[in-house]
Amino acid sequence: MCKNPFTSGQLQEFNRTGHLTIAQLFDASIIQSVLSDLTIWSKEVLATLRTEDQQWFLERGTPTGKLLRKLDNPVFHRESFRHLATHACLTPLIHQLLGSECHLFFSQVFMKPPEAGSPKPIHQDNFYFGPDNLDATLTVWVALDDATLTNGCLHYCNRHQSEVLPHFAPEGEPYNLQIAANHFDQQQLSPTPIASGGVSFHHGNTPHFSAANQSKVSRRAVAFHYLRNDATLINSGLDYDPAMRIDIG
Ligand SMILES: O=C(O)CCC(=O)C(=O)O
Incomplete structure (x- = not known):
């Protein structure tokens, strides 16, 4: 059974705050099948990861061995993630927030392993993506594990931002583009x-971050990034491969 469409109150909340979270969009069986597939895929990636890619995909300084930090383009590579990103309970909600003509252009699994998962600093997705229309991107973030205060749940700014602020990447962390601390305090x-099984939706301009995983349990989540078909990425902070586009119904 799918959830009802967003109410006008929820749509107003999204327009005011830039984000919306709904509990239990996906049932335990579908999440479990995604997690089982993720375990298989993670082993395959770790076994074949090139040295030059380790900086991007592995947590740093983990004494007990190699731990994956993230995996890119799960929707392109794995049927289980494609099923989730194009699920009939999800796509009507995406269309309500973004419009009817859109596609998925990128996806990523954030692994946040127990006691080792690193923080994702405050950023706006639109700095990474650089769309020609700032209202044309939407991120759908699906909690695969429970996301809690101690294992690194998302934190959101609660008012819509019309601008994309400057970002910088720290030395050696090109994947951690972030807003300078004097623009946003994490406490805000x-x-x-x-x-x-719960899902957060956020506008591409919404500042957000996740803290380190200080708990003994994983905080795995997948982010699906959608773009309206009448928009283009013109000024991206990182590279996105147009061949990995997935159309949604
Ligand atoms: O899952 C995380 O820790 C970060 C997610 C994120 O930044 C995003 O989905 O845009």
Whole structure:
């Protein structure tokens, strides 16, 4: 059974705050099948990861061995993630927020392993993506594990931002583009804990971050990034491969 469409109150909330979170969009069986597939895929990636890619995909300084930090383009590579990103319970909600003609252009799994998962600093997705229309991108973030205050749930700014602020990447961390600390204080952003199967939707301009995983349990999540078909990425902070586009119904 799918959830009802967003109410006009929820749509107003999204327009005011730049984000919306709903509990239990996906049931435990579909999340479990994604997690089983993720375990298989993670082993395959770790076994074949090139030295030059380790900086991007592995957590740093983990004494007990190699731990994956993230995996890119799960929707392109794995049927289980494609099923989730194009699920009939999800796509009507995406169309309500973004319009009817859109596609997925990028996806990423954030692994946040127990006691080792690193923080994702405050950023706006639109700095990474650089669309020609700032209202044309939407991120759908699916909690695969329960996301809590101690294992690194998302924190959101609660008012819509019309501009994209300058970002910088620290030395050796090109994947951690972030807003300078004098623009946003982490304390101003609200934590959004959510149980496995819950989903957060955010506008591409919404500042957000996740803290380090200080707990003994994983905080795995997948982010799906959608773009309206009448928009183009013209000024991206990182490279996105147009061949990995997935059309959604
Ligand atoms: O899952 C995380 O820790 C970060 C997610 C994120 O930044 C995003 O989905 O845009």
